[in-house]
Amino acid sequence: MKIDWAEWKWHILFLLVLGVMLYPILFAVSTSFKSMPEAFSGGAHLIPHEPTASAYVRVLDVLPFFHILSNTFIVASIVTAFKLCTGVLAAYAFVFLDFRGKKWVYFALISTIFIPFTVIMIPNYITLSKMGLVDNLFGMALPQLADATGIFLLRQHMKGIPKALMEVADLEGASHWSRMRSIVIPLVRPAILSIGIIFFINSWNEYVWPALMIKSQENYTLSLALQMFVSAEGGTDIPVAMAVSTLTMLLPLILYAVCQKFIIGTFAQSGIKG
Amino acid sequence: MKTGAGRTLTARKWQERRLAAVLIAPALIVFLLFMFWPLVYTMYLSFFDWNMVSPKMIAVGFDNYLQVMQDPVMWQIMRNTVVYLLLLVFFSFAVPYVMAFVNTFMMKKGKDIYKTLLFVPSLISLVVGAIVLQWIFNPLTGPIGALAAMVGITMPTWSKTAGLVIFVISLVAVYKAFGYNFLILLSGMSSVSEELIEAARLEKAPARSIFSKIVVPLTSSSAVYILIMCMVQGIQYVFTPIKVLTQGGPNNASSNLIYHAYETAFTYYETGISSVVSVVTLLLFVVLLYLEFKYVEEEVYYEN
């Protein structure tokens, strides 16, 4: 095998960057299997000298872990389901229907991506508080629903459907609901799947709204639970902190491992222009 | 099927308009409730003095704005914000951009695996990132500290050091944004025609000039988009590590516009001041949105 030095130097660069990027994850996992003394002794080594799963056992002592896990899962599911449904419907309208002011409405929705959460946090808190939904999982989910990236991506993908296919539907007098069901959704299914997974992961990882809204431990999500392990110096029980971190990372990583081709494909393809 | 009178095109136009309203309504309602109304209300709040609970709201005109502009802390916040933005742009935009270029045009085999693997950190929660990076950078017990000690350097306590704290905090945001930005920039690169590059290579053009004279202009739309998103998202990303690790300290050294707005609202209950800070942040973003519109949306407009 001929070694092409010119190319190899780039591979080395990439491998270095990759190493730096993946190291923290590996480090967290490895530390979660270390005993407390070993974790605190410092050192960069990744393979624990005396691996132990004791941190994971301690997790259950410290937290109602499964309850928190299910909180996070429920909220992520609701948010994902809502955003996907409304996103598909809205994207269909923007692509296949004509109405006055369409460009303006779309622009208004898309430009919300540029609104920092601080601009909306106080009123949202007040709204939810008036609805009695502060410190409530459902209430915490609500502000997460106003996310236009799904509409943006789905619209891009729907625009890729050849116009002639819809003209076939025109000539058969097919209703829009029928077209959505039998033509559009099947054709953008991979995109819906990947976008759904990303929505789920984002909600799973969400910190801002839970931090603002949730007070009682009973309603904690994983992000809030993790926060409990942080003190200014990063003291306390590091292996347990790493164990909870690892457990939190588990679901997104598994989803990614399974659907990675879809996900990369959806984002690589939609691009920004086109 | 036989020709029949049946439906008309005019009727269809009205049907479609009604249907469009139905289809967009759910999303729109959510947006109105949790985006647009709050936006307006925050701007309204910036003219009042209110602590979020008291039934009394005192109208103060532009006093809040004056107060904010005269506050030295605010200027420190602004400086911090700029530093954050520079770090974010360098590490989560410029570096991935160059690497995307290298990956597309200077590598042939085995290059696709990188985009898949580099994306992994983007799936990790910022809280996890914050905690893990905090531990890694722990001067006493973290691996970097250990490596530094081996070389004889004492690692500073970054969480107590003004400049370093911004650096480490931004690394958490970079960690999250890098893989995603890389992916999008990479796909933008693929739209550059191979032939142009081949032609340039035949003329022995150095890589640097291929990059600046061919690739940059041709990928400018996706690049500008990512540049702006990396600033807009990045500055919000850093909120999490700030809140989790330093709470803006030491002495606001790690705070920025986002965190400051949060702190004034939910720690000091000064909703008026917080709203002013938010409005300033929004203005900054609007400028960025305008720039993006000029470069990127122009193409989308033509498409439409």
Next chain:
Amino acid sequence: MHSIVLENVTKRFGDTVVIDRLNLQIRKGERLILLGSSGCGKSTILRMISGLETISDGTLYLNGTVANDIDPGDRGVAMVFQNYALFPHMTIAENISYGLRIRKVAEDEIRRRIDKALELLRLTGLADRLPKQLSGGQRQRVALARALVNQADFFFLDEPLSNLDAQLRAHARKELVKIHEMYGQTFLYVTHDQIEAMTVGQRIAVLDQGKVQMLDTPQRVYHRPANRFVATFIGSPAMNMIPVRYTNEGIVLNEVTVAHSADWRQHLGAAASEPTEMGIRPEHVELTNEAVSGAVPVKVDYVEDYGNRVAYYFAVNGVETVAVAPMHTISSDVPTYWVPNAHRLHFFAQDGVNVGYPSTWEKL
């Protein structure tokens, strides 16, 4: 009875007028071709009739009813698209039965029609495949099948053969004519290919820039072109158009006066407009090395041998002229003579309109 009538139909895109007051009558059950080059508006006309484009001005009648505003789904139109527009995620059977399922036709009836269509178009056994598993020719037949099973009044085809290889096209043309003869629907066929137009059409509408230049049978379009445009558009190689000056004695060609034949002298003498161009197809002439009566001296400066015929290029009255012969029999060192067949001449006036043919000639 005319099943499709366009009355002063105009189509505007923004400020550009693409079709200007078009008048067209299509007979029930006929095969009509809309022939023209890209951009002449032929697809636009098809789409306006089917309802996929709106009509800016004028009236469209379908079977006697005003149809401008009727939803495309209710016009009774089945269409075959240029790129077939098959649903990539549906099987062949699902693709073909799409319209039937929308209209809630009974299941067993659907089954019956699919089977019949598959058999007719030689697609049996492919019912459960996906479009991407089929060849181009097969996909085209699926598009046909889908249009057929609807049993629509109107069968529209938008350049349906342009993506097929030349060999497949000949076969497909035959198939289309057979299908029409079996089912008798009104066929409206859009193409830029004159061979398809000549072989498939019962009448051809030759279009240029949104206007009908001539609407007639293939024979008359070929042998009695209404104007210069039609004359040069149909036929390959194109008809030679030679600028001439009309005199009582005859026509001057390469400084030789060729006398009129009797029928032409009488007709041209009485014609309303003066002919300024003479048209003659490359295959309707003789090239010899002998000076016979009616021969025009020419100097061959280029020869192309196609194998099945030979093309000679020379100048007549300063204009490049082509003559086609089955074999290469002319020697270029000896004087060459060009003898156009008087019974195959065409004369055109200054405005491009054909001045007509002697009344003694057969009516095609």
